[in-house]
Amino acid sequence: MKQLIEQVNKHLDEYMQIVYPEDIFKAMKYTLMLPGKRLRPVMCLETARILGADIEKAFPTACAIEMLHVQSLIHDDLPCMDNDDFRRGKPSNHKVFGEANAVLAGDALLTFAPQLIIEQSKSLTSEQIVKIIHEYTKFAGAYGLIAGQVVDIESEGGKLIKSPEDTLDFIHMNKTAVLFRLALRTGAIIANASEEIIEKFDIFAKKFGLAFQIYDDIMDEISSFEELGKTIGKDKNSGKLTYVSLYGLENAKQKFKNLIQECYDIIDNYDSKIFKEILDKLNNRIGSV
Ligand code: GRG
Numbered sequence: 001m002k003q004l005i006e007q008v009n010k011h012l013d014e015y016m017q018i019v020y021p022e023d024i025f026k027a028m029k030y031t032l033m034l035p036g037k038r039l040r041p042v043m044c045l046e047t048a049r050i051l052g053a054d055i056e057k058a059f060p061t062a063c064a065i066e067m068l069h070v071q072s073l074i075h076d077d078l079p080c081m082d083n084d085d086f087r088r089g090k091p092s093n094h095k096v097f098g099e100a101n102a103v104l105a106g107d108a109l110l111t112f113a114p115q116l117i118i119e120q121s122k123s124l125t126s127e128q129i130v131k132i133i134h135e136y137t138k139f140a141g142a143y144g145l146i147a148g149q150v151v152d153i154e155s156e157g158g159k160l161i162k163s164p165e166d167t168l169d170f171i172h173m174n175k176t177a178v179l180f181r182l183a184l185r186t187g188a189i190i191a192n193a194s195e196e197i198i199e200k201f202d203i204f205a206k207k208f209g210l211a212f213q214i215y216d217d218i219m220d221e222i223s224s225f226e227e228l229g230k231t232i233g234k235d236k237n238s239g240k241l242t243y244v245s246l247y248g249l250e251n252a253k254q255k256f257k258n259l260i261q262e263c264y265d266i267i268d269n270y271d272s273k274i275f276k277e278i279l280d281k282l283n284n285r286i287g288s289v
Pocket residue numbers: 035036037038039071072073075076081088110140141145146149175176212213216
């Protein structure tokens with residue numbers, strides 16, 4: 001896992017060249033190169049590998065997904081959104097580069113990511129690239145990330161159209177699970193997997209995404225700035241709808257465990273140390289709470 005993360009970091013650094021006008025590229029690269037867990041690119045690469053592809057083919061897509069993720073983090077931290085001063089252990093993008101540049105850096109990452117896929121995926125067929133770009137645009141826009149963020153903001157203002165349970169699942173199926181779906185689905189496309197296999201990995205990604213969000217909500221309550229690199233206890237203090245606030249800590253933990261077990265059941269059919277390492281890490285951390 002550590003080695004794969006290093007490879008992702010090396011590719012991100014190479015793909016993200018600082019050119020004129022330097023200020024925007026520096027703002028894009030700042031949050032991108034801070035030490036994130038790199039879960040989405042690693043899971044994209046590992047899906048491609050276990051389904052039979054050479055992982056070299058998957059680096060442009062894997063790195064593009066990390067860029068999209070970073071875009072969503074930069075915009076999420078803005079004063080008009082979650083208003084957070086820290087990200088990945090350092091001041092948020094807008095705290096360093098100002099709000100205008102943080103908005104533009106996010107926009108630039110959002111658009112550079114598909115450019116990177118198209119320009120660098122030399123060993124993929126045109127059909128594979130079209131499929132990957134389709135997945136990217138679908139999940140990044142109002143059918144994915146943006147839908148989740150809008151409903152999240154609306155729910156904070158007290159506007160709930162569905163039940164709290166369904167609203168919470170909708171928000172996180174779109175804000176969080178969607179990028180794991182993108183990572184696994186595109187990894188499978190790179191390996192030329194059948195629709196049936198893509199669907200199987202999609203099911204894994206949805207379950208993993210929700211489990212990851214429950215993990216994130218639990219950590220927000222019990223962890224520290226040092227461990228997470230961002231402000232802690234914000235959700236609780238603002239009375240936000242979370243898996244812990246809605247179900248209570250013990251039920252949230254149980255929900256997490258059930259979903260993670262379902263993930264093990266799917267991935268145990270494949271020879272993947274990486275997926276098991278990721279599941280074990282989350283599972284052990286929640287087990288110690
Ligand atoms: C796509 C135009 C466009 C807008 C995005 C702001 C926004 C709309 C969506 C917010 C999405 C968001 C920030 C979801 C939170 C998901 C989450 C649990 C993030 C933390 O992921 P980690 O722990 O972070 O993997 P690191 O830093 O390790 O990569």
